[in-house]
Amino acid sequence: MPKVTLIDAVNMAMAHELEHDDSVLVYGEDVGVNGGVFRATAGLQEKFGENRVMDTPLAESMIAGMGVGMAAQGLKPVGEIQFSGFIYPAFDQIISHAARLRNRTRGRLTCPLVIRAPFGGGIHAPEHHSESTEALFAHIPGLRTVIPSSPQRAYGLLLAAIRCPDPVMFFEPNRLYRMVKQEVEDNGEALPLDVCFVLKEGTDVTLISWAPAMHETLQAAKQLEEEGISCEVIDVATISPLDMETILESVEKTGRAVIVHEAARNVGVGAEIAANLAEKGIYDLKAPVERVTGYDVTMPLFKLEKQYLPSVARIKDAVQRTLEE
Amino acid sequence: MKTAAKFEIPFVQYLDPKGKPTQDLPKSASKDELLKLYKMMSKVRIFDTKAIALQRTGKLGTYASSLGHEAAHVGIGTAMIEEDAFCPMYREYGAQFVRGVKMSEVLLYWGGDERGSNFSGPKHDFPWCVPIATQYLHAAGSAMAFKYRGEKRAAVTVIGDGGTSEGDFYEALNAAGAWKLPFVGVTVNNKWAISVPLSKQTACETLAQKGIAGGMDVVQVDGNDIIAVREVMEQALKKARNGEGPTFVEMLTYRLHDHTTADDARRYRPDEEVEAEREKEPLIRLRQYINDQGWWDEDQEKALVEELKAEVDAAVEEYQSIEPPGVEDMFDYHYEEITDPLAEQREVAIKEARRNA
Ligand SMILES: Cc1ncc(C[n+]2csc(CCOP(=O)(O)OP(=O)(O)O)c2C)c(N)n1
Numbered sequence: 001m002p003k004v005t006l007i008d009a010v011n012m013a014m015a016h017e018l019e020h021d022d023s024v025l026v027y028g029e030d031v032g033v034n035g036g037v038f039r040a041t042a043g044l045q046e047k048f049g050e051n052r053v054m055d056t057p058l059a060e061s062m063i064a065g066m067g068v069g070m071a072a073q074g075l076k077p078v079g080e081i082q083f084s085g086f087i088y089p090a091f092d093q094i095i096s097h098a099a100r101l102r103n104r105t106r107g108r109l110t111c112p113l114v115i116r117a118p119f120g121g122g123i124h125a126p127e128h129h130s131e132s133t134e135a136l137f138a139h140i141p142g143l144r145t146v147i148p149s150s151p152q153r154a155y156g157l158l159l160a161a162i163r164c165p166d167p168v169m170f171f172e173p174n175r176l177y178r179m180v181k182q183e184v185e186d187n188g189e190a191l192p193l194d195v196c197f198v199l200k201e202g203t204d205v206t207l208i209s210w211a212p213a214m215h216e217t218l219q220a221a222k223q224l225e226e227e228g229i230s231c232e233v234i235d236v237a238t239i240s241p242l243d244m245e246t247i248l249e250s251v252e253k254t255g256r257a258v259i260v261h262e263a264a265r266n267v268g269v270g271a272e273i274a275a276n277l278a279e280k281g282i283y284d285l286k287a288p289v290e291r292v293t294g295y296d297v298t299m300p301l302f303k304l305e306k307q308y309l310p311s312v313a314r315i316k317d318a319v320q321r322t323l324e325e
Numbered sequence: 326m327k328t329a330a331k332f333e334i335p336f337v338q339y340l341d342p343k344g345k346p347t348q349d350l351p352k353s354a355s356k357d358e359l360l361k362l363y364k365m366m367s368k369v370r371i372f373d374t375k376a377i378a379l380q381r382t383g384k385l386g387t388y389a390s391s392l393g394h395e396a397a398h399v400g401i402g403t404a405m406i407e408e409d410a411f412c413p414m415y416r417e418y419g420a421q422f423v424r425g426v427k428m429s430e431v432l433l434y435w436g437g438d439e440r441g442s443n444f445s446g447p448k449h450d451f452p453w454c455v456p457i458a459t460q461y462l463h464a465a466g467s468a469m470a471f472k473y474r475g476e477k478r479a480a481v482t483v484i485g486d487g488g489t490s491e492g493d494f495y496e497a498l499n500a501a502g503a504w505k506l507p508f509v510g511v512t513v514n515n516k517w518a519i520s521v522p523l524s525k526q527t528a529c530e531t532l533a534q535k536g537i538a539g540g541m542d543v544v545q546v547d548g549n550d551i552i553a554v555r556e557v558m559e560q561a562l563k564k565a566r567n568g569e570g571p572t573f574v575e576m577l578t579y580r581l582h583d584h585t586t587a588d589d590a591r592r593y594r595p596d597e598e599v600e601a602e603r604e605k606e607p608l609i610r611l612r613q614y615i616n617d618q619g620w621w622d623e624d625q626e627k628a629l630v631e632e633l634k635a636e637v638d639a640a641v642e643e644y645q646s647i648e649p650p651g652v653e654d655m656f657d658y659h660y661e662e663i664t665d666p667l668a669e670q671r672e673v674a675i676k677e678a679r680r681n682a
Contacts, residue, residue, distance in 0.1 A: 029487075029518075029519070029521065030521060032520075033592070034519065034520035034592055035592075037519065037587075037588070055520070055521050055525055056521075057487070057490035057521070057525070057526050057527065058458075058487035058488060058490045058491060058518050058521070058526065059490045059491050059492065060491075061491075062490070085455075085456070086456055086457070088456070089456075089458075089491065089492060089493065124386050124387075124437065125386075125387065126386065126387050126415075126435070126455060127453075127455050128455040128456055265670075295655070295656070295667075295670045295671075295673075296659075296666065296667055296670060297655050297656055297659055297670075298655075298659070300439065300654075300655040301434075301437040301438060301439050302437035303437040303438045303649050303650055304437075304650060304652060304654065304655045305437070307652045307655070307674060307677065307678055307681075308655065311677065311681075313677070313680065313681075
């Protein structure tokens with residue numbers, strides 16, 4: 001089996017679906033000849049032609065809005081927004097149309113649209129290239145929001161997203177694009193779009209994370225493990241709909257929860273998980289739920305970016321606090 | 326069949342690529358003025374070369390070059406008056422230097438330090454704008470404010486050819502036309518939006534004609550000819566400030582460097598095209614003209630390059646001597662008064678910074 005990076009896995013999943021389903025189209029700014037600014041679509045236009053892999057004019061609202069039209073008419077469009085920070089011109093189309101089409105027409109029209117976008121900070125990018133805004137999308141009924149954090153999950157979840165009859169926001173943590181390699185078999189097997197993944201079992205504390213912050217979370221877990229603290233680690237991956245069952249089961253066992261995300265804390269997805277733990281898991285908790293998040297500030301330019309992102313040290317501190325109780 | 330309407334797009338050029346006048350030059354093309362413009366364009370070019378080198382050696386983050394756009398940018402800057410408002414995209418240093426933005430501030434910004442955006446140019450000018458086309462609406466809004474208060478000021482904004490596909494661009498032109506705003510919209514048409522060529526961006530014959538839909542005067546200009554750029558911009562601005570409505574200007578030029586330092590244009594752009602465009606670049610032609618007039622020679626050129634290199638080096642030194650921002654810098658400007666939860670987070674971050682120091 002080939003060992004591939006997260007971005008290769010994304011490419012593999014798109015190639016697989018283009019190959020096996022004529023209704024799948026890949027389109028966006030610079031995705032054709034250039035193969036995407038991160039090279040996620042490299043080689044796809046050569047292989048599948050300009051009618052299946054299309055460079056579009058520079059217009060995000062058009063990418064989302066035409067995606068709604070194509071999807072409603074039976075295609076499975078996979079649109080790329082070059083960076084998630086540039087999704088806002090498309091926001092109206094995504095929220096007002098993609099997310100609502102099925103509900104408005106009582107199922108007569110559906111919108112099997114996938115919007116992919118590189119996501120998150122930590123790559124020294126210019127302004128507006130590093131925001132973590134999953135909460136904005138997770139809040140909208142009718143949308144699914146998915147963020148893989150490993151090559152295997154990127155492949156399986158993107159296949160699932162493309163086959164999903166609902167619109168899916170598929171955010172790709174660009175910091176992890178080339179960070180690790182994993183064996184990924186190009187066998188067309190999708191992963192479920194509504195479960196969390198338990199990456200590591202443990203008994204003292206549950207670490208819950210997703211997206212790029214998964215990297216620091218795993219590092220913290222490893223170090224804590226060496227210090228004799230047993231961590232269970234959960235990759236949420238599908239931010240919406242949220243699989244609380246897996247999280248509650250884990251906390252029932254460990255009694256402690258630390259949620260780690262890169263996005264700002266205020267009204268972040270961590271707040272939703274904490275609220276659910278309070279509602280349904282309060283009697284299992286031995287300590288208050290901790291959140292380690294980005295600050296409630298605009299993602300700073302890169303001189304301060306590192307200080308914004310949740311660090312291994314901050315995660316370890318939070319775990320220690322839950323253990324003191 | 327009757328024709329409901331008909332349009333023409335004027336094209337303005339004074340110097341051809343070889344530096345030969347194609348018509349009588351305007352009064353503004355005096356010896357002093359042309360030498361000043363030449364020096365300013367040279368400064369932008371030397372700065373640009375240095376910035377790319379800094380990026381390559383890890384001393385700057387991603388940088389957006391303006392190589393080949395010097396005439397367009399310096400022409401825009403010199404036609405404006407201080408009171409006008411400038412809403413740039415992300416590579417109009419030529420215009421900004423004329424307006425008083427410091428080279429070290431440009432470096433600071435691309436060096437990943439927000440303080441670079443708090444530049445020394447006119448305080449009412451907008452900072453660099455990365456989300457494409459949004460700046461066009463900021464300019465329309467600025468122009469609205471000037472008109473509302475009856476001020477003789479105009480707003481100038483710049484967009485690339487790719488940017489003219491965005492909705493915000495059309496909405497801004499439409500609004501500027503409908504309200505007859507003191508607005509001058511420029512598109513710097515360098516034929517490429519990263520890897521997407523103009524032919525895939527639009528089916529329009531010219532970008533200038535997009536302004537016609539907004540109901541305004543439009544003009545196409547040779548964007549490598551600074552005399553033409555400045556002349557066209559001065560006229561459009563005078564008209565705007567006099568309450569005679571907006572103008573949309575298409576400047577034909579070519580970006581000789583990659584889209585940014587994070588891009589490799591060889592992947593999609595034919596070398597022959599770049600080489601052919603290099604012949605038409607703006608410095609060669611003005612230099613040829615001032616040479617032909619006997620206003621410039623090799624020695625002066627050498628001395629100028631030395632002087633500008635020293636100036637740029639000094640700016641780099643200034644940039645490098647600026648202490649990195651304290652962690653509180655990311656908290657202190659979000660609200661007039663910091664909120665309680667944010668103040669708490671600020672303390673956490675400061676503690677973290679100390680721990681990691
Ligand atoms: C709203 C938005 N979408 C996408 C991008 C990513 N991006 C940055 S520059 C660029 C191409 C710009 O081309 P053009 O408008 O022709 O300007 P140029 O840089 O060539 O002068 C793209 C797609 C962005 N910055 N903003």
